[in-house]
Ligand SMILES: Nc1ncnc2c1ncn2[C@@H]1O[C@H](COP(=O)(O)OP(=O)(O)OP(=O)(O)O)[C@@H](O)[C@H]1O
């Protein structure tokens with residue numbers, strides 16, 4: 001479990017993390033979302049004692065990070081996959097990290113196998129591709145068989161196969177009862193991986209919500225196909241109901257449930273060929289949540305909004 005309590009971090013005049021409180025529970029994958037510069041990496045770093053909070057504190061598995069006698073067994077982190085001595089082999093890198101914890105060569109080989117680097121284990125890590133480096137970073141995080149795993153943008157640079165592999169790995173780790181906390185900007189991937197979300201913007205908590213609940217909160221229309229769509233429009237009209245026609249026989253209706261629409265169509269004797277509630281995507285929900293907290297916005301969007 002991860003606890004973040006009233007956490008703030010200032011860099012000179014810049015407040016990177018601003019009174020953040022949340023808990024990450026074991027057993028499910030929790031996604032950490034927020035625009036660029038929202039304070040995600042800063043928060044994750046403070047979980048493992050890299051940078052001290054201006055105020056507030058964090059706890060991992062019930063204790064401050066520094067109070068754990070064998071921290072690698074409590075929390076494994078991927079923060080910057082490039083933080084590897086370029087001249088060292090992947091295997092030597094892991095052996096060196098494990099040395100303080102009595103982690104054996106056997107465990108190192110096991111972890112190399114899990115991340116798919118067995119074949120290149122003795123090659124210089126400096127010559128690794130982006131994706132191989134990312135896999136090595138994940139091997140580091142898993143080395144101590146930790147109860148809590150924190151990964152900052154683990155799918156960066158991975159090919160589709162690698163992305164799928166991470167998704168299954170994270171779900172398996174959570175299913176084993178571990179705490180899994182992962183940041184990413186890939187919404188479609190996050191939607192497939194995480195069950196719970198912590199969303200931050202400008203260092204503050206924006207949402208702490210189950211994935212399903214967040215997506216359900218975005219109102220989406222119902223797609224209705226009928227050969228008598230014009231008549232149907234008359235039957236469905238009313239306060240708070242918006243109807244737009246997509247094609248001559250397809251309507252997009254908001255403000256009425258599928259039950260309402262089906263019942264009214266039946267009462268009017270109008271046949272329906274399709275009645276499909278449209279599901280919002282995580283991307284839609286996220287865009288709505290973070291609209292006001294985006295820090296670094298592209299020029300085109302800013303101009304558009306100013307007009
Ligand atoms: N060492 C530092 N010195 C000064 N400012 C910093 C430092 N580290 C982070 N910041 C600032 O703190 C804010 C939060 O940065 P952080 O890296 O935590 O954001 P993030 O949510 O991880 O963003 P991204 O999605 O781009 O990775 C940014 O404005 C950043 O410029």
Ligand SMILES: [Mg+2]
Nearest residue numbers: 040041042152
């Ligand atoms: Mg970051």
